[in-house]
Amino acid sequence: MDEAGNPGRETHQKEPLAAFSGGGNLGDQVFRVLTAFFAALAVLVLAAMALQMFRAALPSLKQFGWKFLSSTDWDPVLDSYGALPYIFGTVASSILALLVALPVALGTAIYLAELAPLWVRRPLGILVELLAAIPSVIYGLWGIFVMSPWLRDSVQPLLQKIFGWTPFFKGVPRGFGMMAGCLVLAIMILPTIASVSRDVLLAVPNSIREGALALGATRWEMVRKAVLPCAKNGILGAVILGLGRALGETMAVTMVIGNRPDISWSLFSPGHSLASVIANEYAEASGDLYLSALTELGLILFGVTLLLNILARVLIWRVARGPAGARN
Amino acid sequence: MPGYFRRKTFDILARWGSLAMVMVALVPLVAVLGYLTYKGIGGISWAFFTQLPKPVGETGGGMANALSGSAILVGLAGLIGLPVGLLGAIYLAEYGDNAFGKGVRFCTDVMAGIPSITVGIFVYGLVVLRMRRFSALAGAVTLAILMLPIVMRTTEELLRLVPVTLREAGLALGLPKWRVILGVVLRTGASGIATGVMLAIARVAGETAPLLFTAFGSRFISLKLDQPMGSLPVQIYTYAVSPYEDWHRQAWAAALVLVLLVLALNLLARVITRQPGSGR
Structure with missing residues (x-):
């Protein structure tokens, strides 16, 4: 695993020794149980997280039921809470970010895994992974002082001039808002999708490439007709992983999205997201029900990203970790 | 044609x-x-590293509180998270070719994708509510949990690169397996462990969101673990969204320091071990 959530660089050879527990030696038994305990701790933490958040969200779950998902109220004074604007903001910004990042990420992955000259692969790959290493809050800082003013002064007026008649580019160009949020998200999920897809592509057996080339395919035809079909599930996994990351991304989004719970078609209008409302209000939440409602937002986020990650890992593991004999 | x-x-x-x-x-x-x-x-100046923040409105001052806070939080998180992660990684690499190992591996992979802010919520309920205040300890526990999947999986992958023949040689000399692991595998894989540790530190050093309501923030240098504590990323955030010109200037400086630190750790980690998969 690297910071990009990179699962693909599997080097699992079947090791006969890994099955050898060390026999009856007491020291071996103790050591084995000890390390197993710490390995299990990771699983326990995940389970404890789910349990703890569910328990903390219970008052809000009981009070609002399913209406929590469809209500647009968010009123700490009247203790009435609904998640719809936040869910909308999270989903809309993440999906738009995915649309922006996907072509770039796939092009990058294909270049790094298949088409680039060997000597540039490693340095370029490291540069792409560095993009994932930059902390979220720094993208946010950059978004506030560089990207948003640029959007406000150059990009958005231009877009409005050309596409102003559609509902997507209406309103005053502010810089901050949905568009800034989705762009900064796109930048942040790009390295995840690119480096996981690259690793998935690298896991495709060379015999498949050789077969295609031997039949007279060009390099690109080899990629498109032989390698990509083999890797498509893993790439789908990478995309889902990117989506999960976008949904939960907090700081960079909250710093540029405008933090107003509006539901609007316009990319210029401010929005909000599940993660950013938690970041903004959790420390100050005073009432029990208020805290519980915020926790329920977190629970929604946790549940959705958990499912997406499970799905993504299953898809990626199938490709990248397939039977050892099928790889060379 | x-x-x-x-x-x-x-x-x-x-x-x-x-x-x-x-x-x-x-x-x-x-x-x-x-x-x-x-x-x-x-x-970036001497004052930036050595002085405390000035009261609102006054220019000058520095971020000594945030720098020391970050060092303490990340250090404490390492003390909690690294042993767990490393021992878990040893299990996965050395004994993990069974259903349990597979399950753990899957869970840690999934855990790596869980939003950090939800970890903050978890620790809020676990530590902050019980202690009835924001604390450095809560922040460190949060960061430790975030470190866990990174350390475990990176270290596991790199320990697996230690040749089987070395293990066999150790066993053939009559050493019990645990001695082989501690004396041979860990020593040969030391660079791999260092890589895992550095990547994990780099990852959590810039973590902001969950710290907002666990370690909270503080304008003073404090060593008390049951009190709120400042950190570099949180201070960058607070300063960036503030209306003060001088704070913006300091936010940029702090961001530069943070990025240099994180990128240096990342590059160093990659130099130490040429990781498999990044090129054929």
Whole structure:
């Protein structure tokens, strides 16, 4: 695993020794149980997280039921809470970010895994992974002082001039808002999708490439007709992983999205997201029900990203970790 | 061959097209690092590293509180998270070829994708509510949990690169397996462990969101673990969204320091071990 959530660089050879527990030696038994305990701790933490958040969200779950998902109220004074604007903001910004990042990420992955000259692969790959290493809050800082003013002064007026008649580019160009949020998200999920897809592509057996080339395919035809079909599930996994990351991304989004719970078609209008409302209000939440409602937002986020990650890992593991004999 | 020219053209287009995508992907990296250097370098001074923040409205002051806070939080998180992660990794690498190992591996992979802010919520309920206040301890526990999947999986992958023959040689000399692991595998895989540790530290050093309601923040240098504590990323956030010009300047400087630290750790980790998978 690297910071990009990179699962693909599997080097699992079947090791006969890994099955050898060390026999009856007491020291071996103790050591084995000890390390197993710490390995299990990771699983326990995940389970404890789910349990703890569910328990903390219970008052809000009981009070609002399913209406929590469809209500647009968010009123700490009247203790009435609904998640719809936040869910909308999270989903809309993440999906738009995915649309922006996907072509770039796939092009990058294909270049790094298949088409680039060997000597540039490693340095370029490291540069792409560095993009994932930059902390979220720094993208946010950059978004506030560089990207948003640029959007406000150059990009958005231009877009409005050309596409102003559609509902997507209406309103005053502010810089901050949905568009800034989705762009900064796109930048942040790009390295995840690119480096996981690259690793998935690298896991495709060379015999498949050789077969295609031997039949007279060009390099690109080899990629498109032989390698990509083999890797498509893993790439789908990478995309889902990117989506999960976008949904939960907090700081960079909250710093540029405008933090107003509006539901609007316009990319210029401010929005909000599940993660950013938690970041903004959790420390100050005073009432029990208020805290519980915020926790329920977190629970929604946790549940959705958990499912997406499970799905993504299953898809990626199938490709990248397939039977050892099928790889060379 | 009539189709040949067309096919060749497509091939060349695809090569240049995908290269163009790589360039697009690197634009943000250059833009962010460029602006950080341009705006941040002026704010870095002796005072920045040694002084406490001045009261609102006064210019000057520094971020000594945030720097020391970050060091304490990350250090404490390492004390909690690294042993767990490393021992877990040893299990996965040395005994993990069974259903339990597979399950643990899957869970840690999934855990790596869980939003950090939800970990903050978990620790809020676990530590902050019980202690009835924000504390450095809560922040450190949060960061430790975030470290766990990174340390475990990176270290496991790299320990697996230690040749089987070395293990066999140790066993053939009559050492019990646990001695082989401690004396041979860990020693040979030391660079791999260092890589895992550095990547984990780099990852959590910039973590902001969950700290907002666990470690909270503080304008003073404090060593008390049951009190709120400042940190570099949280201070960057607070300063960036504030209306004060001088705070913005300091936010850029702090961001430059943070990025240099994180990138240096990342590059160092990659230099130490040439990781498998990043090239054929």
